[in-house]
Amino acid sequence: MGITDKLRAAGFKPEVSTDGEREILVGQYKTKWATIRKEAEDSGREYLQSEWKVIEVIDGTFAGNSKFPEFRRRYYLDDERDVKRLCNDAFTVGVSLDISSDEALVASTHQLIDKVTYIRGWKGTPDKDRAGNVIPEEERRSFQNFVIRAEKNAKPRKAKAGAVPF
Numbered sequence: 246m247g248i249t250d251k252l253r254a255a256g257f258k259p260e261v262s263t264d265g266e267r268e269i270l271v272g273q274y275k276t277k278w279a280t281i282r283k284e285a286e287d288s289g290r291e292y293l294q295s296e297w298k299v300i301e302v303i304d305g306t307f308a309g310n311s312k313f314p315e316f317r318r319r320y321y322l323d324d325e326r327d328v329k330r331l332c333n334d335a336f337t338v339g340v341s342l343d344i345s346s347d348e349a350l351v352a353s354t355h356q357l358i359d360k361v362t363y364i365r366g367w368k369g370t371p372d373k374d375r376a377g378n379v380i381p382e383e384e385r386r387s388f389q390n391f392v393i394r395a396e397k398n399a400k401p402r403k404a405k406a407g408a409v410p411f
Contacts, residue, residue, distance in 0.1 A: 268306070268315075269366075269368045269387055269388070269389050270299070270305060270306055270307065270315055270316075270366040270389065270391075271305050271306050271366055271367050271368055272302065272303065272304050272305010272306055272307075272365070272366060273302075273303040273304050273305055273363065273364070273365050273366075273394070273399050273400075273401070274299045274301065274302055274303060274305065274307075274315075274316075274363070274364045274365075274366065275299070275300050275301035275302075275303060275361060275362075275363055275399070276297035276298055276299050276300060276315070276316065276361070276362045276363070276364050277297065277298050277300050277359055277360070277361060277362065278295065278296075278297055278338065278357045278358060278359065278360045278361075278362050279296045279297060279298040279314045279358070279359075280294065280295060280296040280314065280358075281293055281294070281295045281296075281354045281355075281357050281358065282294050283322075283351055290321065290323060291321070291322045291323070292319040292320055292321045292322060292327075293319070293320040293322065293331065293351070293354060294317070294319055295317070295318050295319075295320060295331075295357075296314035296316065296317050296318075297314055297315065297316040297317075297362055297364060298314045298315065299315045299316075300361075303363075303399055303400070303401055304401040305366070316364055316366065316389065316391055317389075318391075322347065322351070328350070331354075332344065333393075334362075334393040335354070335356075335357055337362075337393050337394070337395055338357070338360045338361070338362050338393065339360065340353075340356045340357055340360060342354065342356075361396075362393055363393070363394040363395065363396050363398070363399035364391050364392070364393060364394065365391060365392050365394050365399070366389060366390065366391040367390050367391070368387050368388075368389070368390070369387065369388050369389075369390035370385050370386070370387045370388075371385065371388075372385065
């Protein structure tokens with residue numbers, strides 16, 4: 246009996262690869278700041294790639310035990326808003342980054358590795374592209390959106406009085 250005979254006998258049917266698809270997490274999570282490293286796009290634009298691994302679900306959905314971090318963000322080093330966000334996110338988890346120079350900022354980010362970080366995640370679906378053009382309904386793609394939260398604000402949501410629990 247050949248291998249294909251065994252596959253047919255077992256009822257094998259090919260499946261479409263789901264590589265690259267990610268579960269969008271909605272809720273509040275205790276995470277570990279797993280990665281922060283300097284990278285560059287093909288254009289040469291530099292950013293800090295950051296990744297967080299869920300270590301506890303406070304409330305919400307969780308897809309499972311992937312070996313890869315569940316949350317990812319790029320902090321572009323030429324974007325004032327992104328650098329402010331990085332500094333604020335770091336400060337929220339108890340790290341003051343060195344902003345005496347661009348080099349010092351990048352060098353001080355090593356302090357973030359393994360820091361416990363609280364995240365609130367939600368599903369985002371844009372209806373317009375970056376240029377402000379409306380995206381046709383059939384072409385809209387959902388993405389993971391999230392914010393870093395202070396520990397004191399990362400508490401399970403309480404049901405409203407009189408709310409039905411389903």
